[in-house]
Amino acid sequence: MQKLIIRGGGRVRGEISVQGAKNSALPLLAGCLLAGGETTLYNCPELSDVFAACRILSCLGCKCSFRNNTATINSSELTGCEVPDELMREMRSSIVFLGAVLGRTGECRLSFPGGCELGPRPIDMHLSALRQMGVRITEEHGILHCTCPRGLKGTKITLSFPSVGATENIMLAAALAEGETVIYNAAREPEICDLGDFLNACGAKISGCGSGTVIISGVKELHGCEYTVMSDRIAAATLMAAAAVTGGELSLLNARCADVQSVIPVFEQMGCGIFCCKDRIFISAKKPLKAVKTVRTMPYPGFPTDAQAVVMAALAKAEGASVMVENIFENRYRHVDELVRMGADIKTEGKVAVIQGVKELYGASVRAPDLRGGAALALAAMGAQGETSLENIKFIDRGYESIEKTLCAIGGDVRRVNV
Numbered sequence: 001m002q003k004l005i006i007r008g009g010g011r012v013r014g015e016i017s018v019q020g021a022k023n024s025a026l027p028l029l030a031g032c033l034l035a036g037g038e039t040t041l042y043n044c045p046e047l048s049d050v051f052a053a054c055r056i057l058s059c060l061g062c063k064c065s066f067r068n069n070t071a072t073i074n075s076s077e078l079t080g081c082e083v084p085d086e087l088m089r090e091m092r093s094s095i096v097f098l099g100a101v102l103g104r105t106g107e108c109r110l111s112f113p114g115g116c117e118l119g120p121r122p123i124d125m126h127l128s129a130l131r132q133m134g135v136r137i138t139e140e141h142g143i144l145h146c147t148c149p150r151g152l153k154g155t156k157i158t159l160s161f162p163s164v165g166a167t168e169n170i171m172l173a174a175a176l177a178e179g180e181t182v183i184y185n186a187a188r189e190p191e192i193c194d195l196g197d198f199l200n201a202c203g204a205k206i207s208g209c210g211s212g213t214v215i216i217s218g219v220k221e222l223h224g225c226e227y228t229v230m231s232d233r234i235a236a237a238t239l240m241a242a243a244a245v246t247g248g249e250l251s252l253l254n255a256r257c258a259d260v261q262s263v264i265p266v267f268e269q270m271g272c273g274i275f276c277c278k279d280r281i282f283i284s285a286k287k288p289l290k291a292v293k294t295v296r297t298m299p300y301p302g303f304p305t306d307a308q309a310v311v312m313a314a315l316a317k318a319e320g321a322s323v324m325v326e327n328i329f330e331n332r333y334r335h336v337d338e339l340v341r342m343g344a345d346i347k348t349e350g351k352v353a354v355i356q357g358v359k360e361l362y363g364a365s366v367r368a369p370d371l372r373g374g375a376a377l378a379l380a381a382m383g384a385q386g387e388t389s390l391e392n393i394k395f396i397d398r399g400y401e402s403i404e405k406t407l408c409a410i411g412g413d414v415r416r417v418n419v
């Protein structure tokens with residue numbers, strides 16, 4: 001077990017490069033299964049979730065290597081179609097392997113996925129869509145047995161909610177299916193576009209990514225390729241929140257301004273100065289932060305649910321009362337109690353959180369409840385007086401590369417210690 005010891009009070013400063021996107025790298029790794037050859041992913045973040053995905057690929061017979069943020073996957077010889085329970089439980093996004101394994105082998109056995117406890121994580125939309133594509137799915141003792149005796153068939157699918165994972169699963173299953181698949185009310189996140197671009201680089205025929213209607217014309221086979229994973233827009237939002245909560249200023253390199261268009265106005269309402277050009281974002285928080293009226297999390301291009309916790313950490317010190325409404329997940333305020341232990345004044349009622357800004361936060365012993373909640377606590381500790389001990393940092397390591405190195409590189413005083 002490890003924890004972070006964070007001494008707050010300093011202002012972040014300098015410049016830092018934004019890591020590759022976890023939520024793109026994971027579906028891209030699943031997509032490597034379809035290539036049937038060697039695929040190289042550059043700018044792949046060094047994360048425990050990425051290594052978990054590589055373990056699933058290896059278990060299916062792929063040869064995987066990872067060095068200097070480059071993942072090389074050879075899926076020429078698959079040896080099976082079963083994902084063991086312990087690997088499925090390691091992360092929620094393991095469900096995205098279902099579409100890829102079915103697309104390549106026509107069969108798949110896996111258990112219900114695990115992941116952060118953000119509330120129930122159903123996969124009903126994934127399964128309903130795959131059934132519409134001709135997949136027979138039976139469930140026995142928590143294990144899903146999926147077969148498609150007559151092969152995957154393209155069809156028209158309307159999602160009741162623009163689910164990111166369901167959209168990705170359908171794209172992966174449809175790439176090698178017979179005929180055309182159209183996904184209506186598809187997720188529009190940038191990670192969907194990255195997956196579409198990656199699959200097209202492998203020879204797929206996908207269009208409409210980002211528009212809400214994705215069209216996939218099935219092809220006979222795909223091939224390996226070299227591809228660069230997009231920049232992580234949530235890591236960028238996290239670094240922007242670090243500047244806000246410490247009253248510092250930061251230059252983010254390898255950032256994609258277009259991907260954070262719904263986050264920038266919130267920081268500007270707080271009083272931060274933001275300047276974007278091409279792949280660089282400059283944020284300055286020299287003035288005392290002001291509360292923002294209401295921040296509602298929405299599917300893209302709305303305000304991202306993954307940025308809710310880290311923005312809340314900044315709002316905890318903003319003058320006045322801010323309101324946040326979490327519309328995507330049922331239980332995504334587990335960081336609030338921990339922030340209150342640091343002196344924050346936050347009350348939640350269902351989907352709504354009311355943050356009454358306080359002058360100071362104070363170091364305390366806190367525990368990361370999940371990935372983004374953990375990041376929020378690290379940022380709050382950076383903006384607090386005194387020392388914070390942050391436990392359960394394995395959650396943070398799922399989505400942030402060497403969080404302590406990153407925060408120290410921008411002026412933080414952060415140590416990782418063994419408990």
Ligand code: EPZ
Nearest residue numbers: 023093120121122123124125126163164165166306328329
């Ligand atoms: C992806 O999760 C991301 N994870 C999440 O990031 C992100 O918060 C989420 O999309 C929303 O943007 C990865 O990409 C690996 P959804 P996913 O399917 O695909 C409900 C992080 O911190 N739903 O869009 O699981 C679901 O319960 C993580 O990096 C169903 O009801 O999200 C949730 O309430 C956390 N039935 C909502 O839809 C289904 O079949 C959004 O889920 C599928 C989803």
